[in-house]
Amino acid sequence: MAIDLTLSIAARALTVDQAALGVIGNNIANVNTPGYSRQVPVLSAASEQGGGTFHLDGGVLLQSVQQILDPFVAQRLLAATTDAAQKNAVATQLTALVAQLDDLGDSSLTTLLGNFFAAASAVANQPQDLAARQGLLGAANALANEFNRRSALLAQLQQHADDQIVGDATQANDDLAQIAQLNADIARETAQGGQANGLRDQRRQVLADLAQKIGITTQEDPTTGEVTVASTAGPVLVAGGTVVNGIATQPDPSNPKTLSGNTLHQVVLQTPSGALVDVPAVFASGEIGGLLAVRDGNLPTASQNLDTLASALATAVNAVQTQPGALDLNGQPTTGVPLFNGSSASTLAVAITDPSKIAAALSNQPGDNQNALALADLATTVQPALGSTFAGYAASEAARLGEDAQQAQGLATASQGVLQQVQNQRDALSGVNLNEELTSLLSFQHAFQASAQVISVVNSTLEELMQIVS
Amino acid sequence: MISRIADIQIFDQLRTHATGLEATLATLQGEVSSGKRFQTADADPLAAGEVLRTTTTLGALAQYTSSVQFGLSVLGAEDSALGDAVQIMTRAQEIATEQANGTVTASDRAAAAEEVHGLLQALTSIANTELSGRRLFGGLALDAQAPFASPDDPGYDANSAYNGSTRDFSIKVGSSASERVRISTRGDAVFGSSLVALQDLETALRTNGDIAGTIGALQQGQQDISAERTSVGVRETQLQTLQSQQASLTLNAQTRLSTLQDADLATVLSQLTQGQIALQAVLQAGAMIAQTTLAGLIKL
Numbered sequence: 206m207a208i209d210l211t212l213s214i215a216a217r218a219l220t221v222d223q224a225a226l227g228v229i230g231n232n233i234a235n236v237n238t239p240g241y242s243r244q245v246p247v248l249s250a251a252s253e254q255g256g257g258t259f260h261l262d263g264g265v266l267l268q269s270v271q272q273i274l275d276p277f278v279a280q281r282l283l284a285a286t287t288d289a290a291q292k293n294a295v296a297t298q299l300t301a302l303v304a305q306l307d308d309l310g311d312s313s314l315t316t317l318l319g320n321f322f323a324a325a326s327a328v329a330n331q332p333q334d335l336a337a338r339q340g341l342l343g344a345a346n347a348l349a350n351e352f353n354r355r356s357a358l359l360a361q362l363q364q365h366a367d368d369q370i371v372g373d374a375t376q377a378n379d380d381l382a383q384i385a386q387l388n389a390d391i392a393r394e395t396a397q398g399g400q401a402n403g404l405r406d407q408r409r410q411v412l413a414d415l416a417q418k419i420g421i422t423t424q425e426d427p428t429t430g431e432v433t434v435a436s437t438a439g440p441v442l443v444a445g446g447t448v449v450n451g452i453a454t455q456p457d458p459s460n461p462k463t464l465s466g467n468t469l470h471q472v473v474l475q476t477p478s479g480a481l482v483d484v485p486a487v488f489a490s491g492e493i494g495g496l497l498a499v500r501d502g503n504l505p506t507a508s509q510n511l512d513t514l515a516s517a518l519a520t521a522v523n524a525v526q527t528q529p530g531a532l533d534l535n536g537q538p539t540t541g542v543p544l545f546n547g548s549s550a551s552t553l554a555v556a557i558t559d560p561s562k563i564a565a566a567l568s569n570q571p572g573d574n575q576n577a578l579a580l581a582d583l584a585t586t587v588q589p590a591l592g593s594t595f596a597g598y599a600a601s602e603a604a605r606l607g608e609d610a611q612q613a614q615g616l617a618t619a620s621q622g623v624l625q626q627v628q629n630q631r632d633a634l635s636g637v638n639l640n641e642e643l644t645s646l647l648s649f650q651h652a653f654q655a656s657a658q659v660i661s662v663v664n665s666t667l668e669e670l671m672q673i674v675s
Numbered sequence: 676m677i678s679r680i681a682d683i684q685i686f687d688q689l690r691t692h693a694t695g696l697e698a699t700l701a702t703l704q705g706e707v708s709s710g711k712r713f714q715t716a717d718a719d720p721l722a723a724g725e726v727l728r729t730t731t732t733l734g735a736l737a738q739y740t741s742s743v744q745f746g747l748s749v750l751g752a753e754d755s756a757l758g759d760a761v762q763i764m765t766r767a768q769e770i771a772t773e774q775a776n777g778t779v780t781a782s783d784r785a786a787a788a789e790e791v792h793g794l795l796q797a798l799t800s801i802a803n804t805e806l807s808g809r810r811l812f813g814g815l816a817l818d819a820q821a822p823f824a825s826p827d828d829p830g831y832d833a834n835s836a837y838n839g840s841t842r843d844f845s846i847k848v849g850s851s852a853s854e855r856v857r858i859s860t861r862g863d864a865v866f867g868s869s870l871v872a873l874q875d876l877e878t879a880l881r882t883n884g885d886i887a888g889t890i891g892a893l894q895q896g897q898q899d900i901s902a903e904r905t906s907v908g909v910r911e912t913q914l915q916t917l918q919s920q921q922a923s924l925t926l927n928a929q930t931r932l933s934t935l936q937d938a939d940l941a942t943v944l945s946q947l948t949q950g951q952i953a954l955q956a957v958l959q960a961g962a963m964i965a966q967t968t969l970a971g972l973i974k975l
Contacts, residue, residue, distance in 0.1 A: 237683055237686070239683075243681075300717060303715050303717045307715075308715075308727065309713070309714060309723060309726065309727075309936075313727070315730060315731055316730065319730070319731050320734075322735075323734060323735075323737070323738045326738045326741075326847055329742075329846070329847060331817070332817075333816065333817035334817060568842055570840035570841060570842040571810075571816030571819045571839065571840045572810075572813070572814040572817065572819065572840055572842075572844055572859075573844075574844060574845075575842070578855065579852075581738075581847050582851075582852040584735060584850075585851065586852075596727070596728070596731040597728065597731075599727070600727035601724060603716050603723060603727055604716060604721060604723055604727075605720075606717075606720075607715070607716025607719075607720030607723050607724075608717075608720040608721075610716070610720075611717045611718070614717065625691070628687075629684060633678065633679055633681060633684065635681075636680075636682065636683045637681055637682060637683065638679060638680065639968055639970065640968060640969045641679070643968070643969040643970055644969065
């Protein structure tokens with residue numbers, strides 16, 4: 206009987222070695238798969254088998270295929286992912302804003318303000334020269350166009366941020382549905398005695414994707430393998446195979462921050478009954494949180510400051526142009542003939558097309574340039590509404606936006622560093638090392654060969670016995 | 676302590692370092708090609724704000740310099756014209772002194788009257804001088820009617836010959852509203868007394884009137900012109916001083932701007948070389964690590 210047992214032990218060893226080689230092959234195949242957790246075959250010695258006089262140990266058993274991971278590192282990874290995504294979203298938006306405003310370019314707002322007042326000074330030197338007057342109108346048009354461009358750019362960036370928020374919310378909701386489905390699949394496989402390692406890896410990837418959008422925490426049920434996903438702000442999002450609170454967006458006409466007049470969207474929770482519930486804290490972090498902060502904070506502030514500058518400029522220039530006694534080239538009063546129309550960056554426009562309508566004089570004396578000088582003086586006049594000169598305000602605003610972008614970039618780099626560290630911790634434990642796997646591969650290959658050799662020896666022994674009998 | 680390293684970590688690190696170095700090289704390359712230390716405000720916000728303010732200052736200085744140059748050209752032309760006017764008045768006084776002598780004949784007086792009329796015409800012409808189409812002594816009006824009536828006009832009266840501007844024309848030469856310099860000379864104020872005195876002298880010569888009595892007025896007229904010429908000279912000097920100051924301020928601002936934004940090419944090129952070497956090293960290290968695997972050493 207012992208020889209039968211030996212054959213059986215060797216045969217089982219072959220099966221176990223084959224399975225182990227399969228696990229290693231799977232690890233090697235996933236060496237570059239993001240989020241993949243390496244697996245190891247857990248072997249144990251089988252209990253005694255046989256009867257009568259001989260007692261042999263039962264060979265080897267493959268108890269399980271274990272995933273190597275640390276749940277605490279996994280939680281930290283989710284938190285770091287959320288933080289990095291939030292900081293990165295803010296930095297990306299503000300960097301794009303600064304780049305597109307192009308404050309250090311040849312057509313910057315400060316340059317165009319300088320050109321406008323230089324043109325006013327040229328009119329002061331040549332008050333009756335139509336070319337100089339046309340130059341002033343040209344400079345005014347260029348300035349108004351730049352205000353319009355910047356205003357439109359801010360509105361456009363805000364619209365893009367809003368579109369991205371809607372897209373992120375849709376993606377996050379899809380993630381919740383996937384997690385619920387994967388939970389159900391994992392519970393089913395676990396109930397059937399499986400380990401569902403592949404499904405768990407898939408779920409971890411979806412959780413990482415969700416953590417980029419919003420802040421989440423997870424809690425795994427050790428019995429069923431299901432995870433409960435909750436917002437870091439509290440509300441449960443997924444429990445078992447059910448999405449408890451979905452993520453949706455709805456137009457929010459009451460949001461006053463819109464720059465284009467288009468209705469912005471609100472991100473809300475959606476209960477199973479379909480009711481939409483506004484819980485802002487749930488969406489204060491992650492990429493959605495970062496985008497919301499820029500959409501409703503940085504961009505409206507920049508727009509407001511731009512409007513303040515445009516309004517102050519139009520008011521001051523028009524006050525000189527239309528002041529009592531101001532006269533155009535034909536000696537006509539210019540009261541009611543402003544140079545600029547509009548009182549915001551988006552509406553600012555040059556109101557006159559006829560250069561002779563510029564009020565350069567304060568009297569009908571030929572060649573009078575008193576009003577043109579007053580207009581040129583505005584370049585260096587501290588405006589009460591701004592607390593600075595026009596160019597000084599524009600320069601400070603450019604520096605402020607640059608500072609915001611630089612700070613956001615610094616925070617994004619720091620949080621990316623933290624994410625990288627946690628990712629390294631996770632990969633150091635759970636990632637695949639090819640040399641390690643190849644060593645194991647050799648080990649199980651040799652074990653397989655040895656077991657095959659055992660079978661061969663048993664076979665020879667049996668053949669010899671058979672020859673003796675025959 | 677690092678206990679084990681996954682392959683994905685090695686290549687992630689390789690990728691991170693390589694892309695980081697490439698980004699640095701791209702930035703340095705941008706500095707070399709543009710000659711500027713930064714292109715956007717987020718690279719150095721404080722310096723960016725300062726650059727914009729300095730650029731504004733440079734623009735304003737260019738504007739003041741342009742005005743000063745314009746002012747100098749106008750005052751220079753005025754100075755020249757007033758110099759000619761002084762000579763006319765000197766000659767008129769010589770004629771008056773000669774003709775006041777009782778021995779001159781009627782024909783001498785008639786000839787002198789003709790010469791004085793010519794002087795009156797010449798002074799009027801000077802008072803109507805144009806510079807690039809602008810009347811120097813008529814408020815610097817462009818393409819305007821001559822501010823002084825011609826002595827040959829019927830009913831000419833020197834007392835009311837002026838119909839030009841009575842306002843001063845100033846230029847802006849500094850940042851504050853008070854930093855202005857008058858560059859116009861009111862024709863009636865500077866030439867009025869001389870024209871009246873010349874007309875009176877001509878009348879006295881033609882009517883054998885009190886020729887000697889006009890000498891005082893002629894002297895006063897000349898003094899008025901000379902006084903204005905002195906004033907013009909003072910303002911020319913003032914503008915020249917400002918021009919020199921503005922050149923100095925412009926140079927300072929340009930130096931400041933250069934310090935703020937110009938790339939230090941020697942340093943940048945050195946950093947560029949360092950970066951290229953580092954990138955090469957990272958890529959070589961990656962290639963070596965990729966080759967050093969068990970799979971390459973054993974035959975399974």
